[in-house]
Amino acid sequence: MERRGGRRSDELRAVRIQRGYTKHAEGSVLVEFGDTRVLCTASVEEKVPAFLKDRNQGWVTAEYGMLPRATSTRTDREAARGKQTGRTQEIQRLIGRSLRAVTDLARLGARTIQIDCDVIQADGGTRTAAITGAFIALHDAVSRLLLGRTIAESPILDYVAAVSVGMHGGIAMLDLDYAEDAACDVDMNVVMTGSGAFVEVQGTAEGRPFTRTDMDGLVDLAERGIRELIARQRTALRAV
Amino acid sequence: MERRGGRRSDELRAVRIQRGYTKHAEGSVLVEFGDTRVLCTASVEEKVPAFLKDRNQGWVTAEYGMLPRATSTRTDREAARGKQTGRTQEIQRLIGRSLRAVTDLARLGARTIQIDCDVIQADGGTRTAAITGAFIALHDAVSRLLLGRTIAESPILDYVAAVSVGMHGGIAMLDLDYAEDAACDVDMNVVMTGSGAFVEVQGTAEGRPFTRTDMDGLVDLAERGIRELIARQRTALRAV
Amino acid sequence: MERRGGRRSDELRAVRIQRGYTKHAEGSVLVEFGDTRVLCTASVEEKVPAFLKDRNQGWVTAEYGMLPRATSTRTDREAARGKQTGRTQEIQRLIGRSLRAVTDLARLGARTIQIDCDVIQADGGTRTAAITGAFIALHDAVSRLLLGRTIAESPILDYVAAVSVGMHGGIAMLDLDYAEDAACDVDMNVVMTGSGAFVEVQGTAEGRPFTRTDMDGLVDLAERGIRELIARQRTALRAV
Amino acid sequence: MERRGGRRSDELRAVRIQRGYTKHAEGSVLVEFGDTRVLCTASVEEKVPAFLKDRNQGWVTAEYGMLPRATSTRTDREAARGKQTGRTQEIQRLIGRSLRAVTDLARLGARTIQIDCDVIQADGGTRTAAITGAFIALHDAVSRLLLGRTIAESPILDYVAAVSVGMHGGIAMLDLDYAEDAACDVDMNVVMTGSGAFVEVQGTAEGRPFTRTDMDGLVDLAERGIRELIARQRTALRAV
Amino acid sequence: MERRGGRRSDELRAVRIQRGYTKHAEGSVLVEFGDTRVLCTASVEEKVPAFLKDRNQGWVTAEYGMLPRATSTRTDREAARGKQTGRTQEIQRLIGRSLRAVTDLARLGARTIQIDCDVIQADGGTRTAAITGAFIALHDAVSRLLLGRTIAESPILDYVAAVSVGMHGGIAMLDLDYAEDAACDVDMNVVMTGSGAFVEVQGTAEGRPFTRTDMDGLVDLAERGIRELIARQRTALRAV
């Protein structure tokens, strides 16, 4: 399978991270993985969910949405249909878990950082782009809390980023676009920290089940891809 | 009241119209009125609503949404709350009516153009920016239908654009930003065509009721503003 | 266009205002504009919405409904469908705003007057009849608060009433019934106070957009109609 | 327990049946049992529910609602809350069953008569008043079908009416108003036909369970009450 | 009509009551009436509904559900459809009322016993089986409260059980299975206490209305059936 733009099987799409993309949010990042564009905002709210009342710790949670015409044919607006799909809920739970895995919730204090990931344009990998961008939005919101001395010490313990990998005709491929994702037999999303530990590994056989060898190859490839994404995150954060 | 950036009372904010903003939609426009940014897409669907079945005409309809952190403090996601607010429904009905007023639905044929207006960043006037941008998105979708010879003659009969005006301390002001809108006693949204006829005039007393003289002054100002907006639309469309 | 019953173009339909129509509500008014009949009740509740907590002022809000067979063909019951239409929400917001425009919410004290407007029979102009009748229901509820010395001074600052006007074949017509409303090119709802100031002006082109001259003529006609409606309100209130 | 207005324990409240109360519905009846007022309309629809497709028979079904301020303190509007209570659903199922028990659905042909019972003012016995009034509305809608020769033979096989009875301090009482209903230990609703057969008998112990003797006394009283209600129905129908 | 297994018209189906069926609930009973199997659990919650706040009494309430394939053809899952049917709500209200009729809510103290009745397999009489089993689950939960000295005196004042009866071809039949229920002209559910007083009597004509004599015969039969069910409840409770 020839990849668009002659991309190698182990090559990421063009990654772009724009900080301060909108003006109201405490953190606001437009992340692009090729033609996939996700706006990630972080909002600080001085309250915690009921289940954390009087627990002296904070919370990080996420919501995910897709503009109706982010996709190749129009998708019904969830607000108009009156409920979020199972897919939406699965993704927003994943984003929240991934960010909490690198956050010291006690250091955050009794406040919530609400992440919103809204897909402006979709071309595969929206959830992995969302996690990668949301980390930067979270970071920027935390920086503002540190700057305003609302908190004394950063609750962010490590970097976190995510990538998709898949098997196509026996070849493991990194960072699938929509057409590749549809063609692959196996689809895996991996979330990994800066120190190389895993937060999530979700491998799914879309067609034929996959072997242990397939899985090992996919995880290797995802590890390399995420290291590279984290390098881009570092660069983006250096750029003040 | 000093306006931000020293703007005169009869001056529009900086207007920017970017066509082809996203790749999937038949028409895709990012419109900016100052810090208000709305993504307007037009999607062509080869079907009509049930009430137009066998009537040999098309339909233009609109949906409106706001990203949760488009606003200064986060607004609950309508998809998560499970329903659209009255305000959202009022706005999307207004956008649809405004576009249909300049569209010959018979010429469109038995198809629907679905407009989506999603507010990326809000700073007052989101509905007027949405109408102004949606017209361009509609135009681009129609051009594609003409180009593909799906339809023979353009169903677009005239330009249409919209602006807000308000009274503050006895002064009529054009194109209110959020802070101005909150401070005004009267708020009026006007939708007008290229030939200077009105599609909608909605004046609301937020505080004190307004006189007939106030109203006349506001409509005058809106007319001048919309003529200028339509000039910008013409420029944007010339730029292929 | 011949009007039903030989009505002149600038003539209201028969207006009837019955106070004390039902026994439980603090204010209960059946208002009729021709065959349109709306039951308007005002209920006093000793609490305020959350956004007014500790603000030492009251609130006036409205809900609107239509009995399923108020209309010529049966309309689905909103309670059975599980949600209110956009039209319903638009109307109930309009009724609430109109009444608040003539109410001093501070004088009302920390309580809510909840207006319910339920259409028993519909024949055009249900929202304007509702506003006109709701004002009387509000007045009666306030009188009871004054009588019981719950409040010291009336929070009602002025009368308020509403009427629809429309253009048909170049002629401006007052107080449209359903058939006229369907035939008109322009439909305008105007809400005005006893002192002749406007609370709302909502003009909509149903077919062809309207000129500034059309608009001026419609507003003139609406002004005259509302003055007459307010005279009827005065008569109704004198009748103890 | 002294009854309001010196009513005897076996005496109905004042019953009033007004036909043709609103103009659009095929049958439209305002029924009053004392201060309880229910508007019952019958709408003919030329279709049947899916489960009767190709069965060559009709259907009679009912919906029930209560205006928010029909009650002594305001009740939340079901359309605003987005769902009907269990009580509402129980009542509308009961009304539908009661009317179907005296209707030959085959004779009705493949059409639905949709009954709507909306409580304008509530003072106990709304469901029994609704059934009693709905029968007349159904009758009027059927008369129109016969008159228009849409159907050849009346599908109405018998009269049907309903009344509530209750035990208070060992005394059986007929046609309870709201205060009596709240004070009773046992509450029974009985639906009976013109020929004296039962469609529904629903006895409920609100406080202490009731004996077989109590039950027999209550049913006796209900029978006498319903015979009287059916006499009123006959009178109402004679009045053209 | 020959009954399945040669059952006599006045004979119950095989009744089986298994206590302690699941491990988490304070009371957990699987009740079987022939092939109808209902799992009834009682959960003690140390709170009361809002309307009982500061009233120094408890509450007993019930919810009812049916597994999708408890029935002969699959029934849509209510959680997936997003609302409970009217039938479900009617049944859960009946179960709650039946249990409260034999409970001294003041003795229960400010706590709620939440009953859940879930139908594992349905073959007619699910609501009567549910009431009969729920009483045992309630009893077991109360015993645990007494044992733990949370309450001093049992709030349970009497036994309660329920059975269905019906008329088929002029014959009264006890404890209808699904096929019998579908074939009967009259269907009656009776809820009775250990002392022979009635909590609920609900007779419904499915086809032809029923006479007073029919009703008397059905109630007689139900009385005998419930006495037998209460004997089974006593046996089940003796078995510790």
Add this chain to the structure above:
Amino acid sequence: MERRGGRRSDELRAVRIQRGYTKHAEGSVLVEFGDTRVLCTASVEEKVPAFLKDRNQGWVTAEYGMLPRATSTRTDREAARGKQTGRTQEIQRLIGRSLRAVTDLARLGARTIQIDCDVIQADGGTRTAAITGAFIALHDAVSRLLLGRTIAESPILDYVAAVSVGMHGGIAMLDLDYAEDAACDVDMNVVMTGSGAFVEVQGTAEGRPFTRTDMDGLVDLAERGIRELIARQRTALRAV
């Protein structure tokens, strides 16, 4: 960490598979993993979802539910709350995908097998027990289709079963019960076929992220566990 009942870290809980547990469903299996009990039914429906229309293939889909008191403290009933949680939707999508991975949908023909997994009692691993039991229910439904010659060849291509594994204090543990699951740092669900290929691998760091070595150990352990579960499935299916 001492496991309940002295279970070894690589030991499954007692597994029990009862076929024909209820009478209506085409396949009906009660599966137990220790105290976790899930009723899995398979229902054959002679229709396919809209997206498969005219595609000449079938579908296998699943729904998942939990009885309110399956859990140690009562969980709100999803039908009463009016929506399914994200967790429920995530699980039912997983069950459906797992079964489809071993089913030849073309051989199934244009029909749907609807799987329902309802948790009667929960003690960890409900989703893995559900998949393991649902496979048997699917198998039984398919056998009935083969027996009735509705289909000619079995669409079931392989066995499929699932198990959870987790890391606790550096030790990998098989088939976690609720208490173990809550204590573990990493939680992994693995779905594998009879031929040892993976359908799903979902590893989640609940606390600390996990290393590649941890992951490899967990997958090894899951493989061994699933082989044993499939042996139990084989035994259950041999028992006619």
